[in-house]
Amino acid sequence: MEKAIIISRCSTNDSKQDVTRQSEELISNYGNTYQIIKEFSYYQSGTKNDEVNAEILEFAIGNDVKHIIALETSRISRKISSFALFLEKCNEYRINVIIDNFKLHTLLEGGEINGMVQTMLSIASTFASAELRLIKSRLDSGRDKYIRSGGKLGRKVGSTKDVKKLLVQHSDIVKFVKQKQSVRNIMTLTGKSSGTVQKVKKLLNNVA
Template sequence: MANIYGYCRCSTNETRQDITRQERELKALGVTNNKYIYKEYESGTKVNRVELQRLLDSVSEGDTIVATEVSRITRSTKQLCEIIEIAKNKHLKLILGSFVVDCTKELDPMTEGMLKMMGVFSELERNMISQRVKSGVANARSKGKIVGRPSLTINNVPQKVKDMYDLYKSGSISKTDYAKMCSVSRPTLDKYLKIILEG
């Protein structure tokens, strides 16, 4: 029996709520089983994505892969062409939003061409966004503005972290307890400890 698989993706700098919205849309497009939804938090330009590869390895002849749009599957035209070839070889159906590519039978050349054009525009959009960001950063730097997160100093370390440092240093409390008592995450505490040691 053929299965319907869903794939949703967010870049790591996007919110997880966006994945939830995609999941709802995937269900509206026919994905009925949650275990068949593959979720990824990676850039669409990254070629080696673990969940996408797991999905492509899982599907078999007659299955359907659903995504809310072409750019969720990939923003790389080259990779999109590779996915089309996999779909043709495995006789899969691709549903990308309102665009349906049926490879369970011989793929219509016009449909394949349209899909590849959508891939080109998706990659172009990504490259234009990237170029605008780089241009904005360069412009800000040329005006003497500090770009990115400001570097932390000893003044940024909360007083409670400083006050309890001796307890941690003496081994009276573990790093996990130290973080909990100061209401910070372990990675944040590590940053603070690095600043304290350097100070």
């Protein structure tokens, strides 16, 4: 069986169950066809994950991976340019990218580039980027309306600023920070966002 890896990504504000569901669905669909040697499951914005994508490509190239599988184009990136560069690199090393929701393969069985599919994926990537802009526009509109109606943003009145309480709340992050794990590893191990990990790490440094 040819080697494959799975990409499962959700933004930090998505349900943590979603990333698990993605992995389980992809393994169910492709586990009997390919040897899935690694899962890249993480929580990060699809507009800020270029570093993770570089790590994925490095792993795929270094381990002779033939297939990279994701549920949809936006799981790889919501930036058109980033998705295009990712696809270009995969083409260069003859790595087939499988987009499950459309059942599309970027390479033909002989390893040739599937031009029609790659054009379709470029269009899909454009829609993914446009969808994100629409979501942001709606959120901004809702926030502005809330403020005009007298609502207040930021920390709620009465919320604790007690550093010790926060460190206890995120004791799992504290443990891995003390082990000198990288931020990315801590995100993977705890399922928490980069912002939360960085905040706890900064508080620990201040306490020290």
